[in-house]
Amino acid sequence: MNQATDSACDVTSNGTPTSLIAGIVHDAQRLISQQxxxxxxxxxxxxxxxxxxxAFFAGGALAxxxxxxxxxxxxxxxLYEAFPSLGLGLSFLIVGGLLTLTGAGLVYAAIQKFSSFQxxxxxxxxxxxxxxxxxxxxx
Numbered sequence: 001m002n003q004a005t006d007s008a009c010d011v012t013s014n015g016t017p018t019s020l021i022a023g024i025v026h027d028a029q030r031l032i033s034q035q036x037x038x039x040x041x042x043x044x045x046x047x048x049x050x051x052x053x054x055a056f057f058a059g060g061a062l063a064x065x066x067x068x069x070x071x072x073x074x075x076x077x078x079l080y081e082a083f084p085s086l087g088l089g090l091s092f093l094i095v096g097g098l099l100t101l102t103g104a105g106l107v108y109a110a111i112q113k114f115s116s117f118q119x120x121x122x123x124x125x126x127x128x129x130x131x132x133x134x135x136x137x138x139x
Contacts, residue, residue, distance in 0.1 A: 028131065035128040042124055072099060 072095055079091040086094075 028134065032128065032131050035124060035131060039124045039128060068099075072096075 075095045076088070076091045079094060080086065080088050083091075
């Protein structure tokens, strides 16, 4: 038999209500400590995944930024070639203004996404809360 079954047999062999209650309290405490460990493991895994995603995001953002910078210069010079009467300064203003509006929209969308992000493991925390509530009502 395993250890949990052995301890259950020892408690029931005594047969006293005090020993039964002590066994229940001990098991509840052990369950709560195991759930706390589970929450810790889930949080560590979530943070590890977040770090990996952040590294990919940073690398992609850097490459995207460099590419967009070159494309912006190309767009400015194409606009200047197509409409020489605008002048080079106004061509930079038009391209820069469009990019600023686009960037502002993307930043706003990212802020909305991050505000709805829930980093804590819901199921494990809910189980832990229920067990803590049960144990406090037992005493």
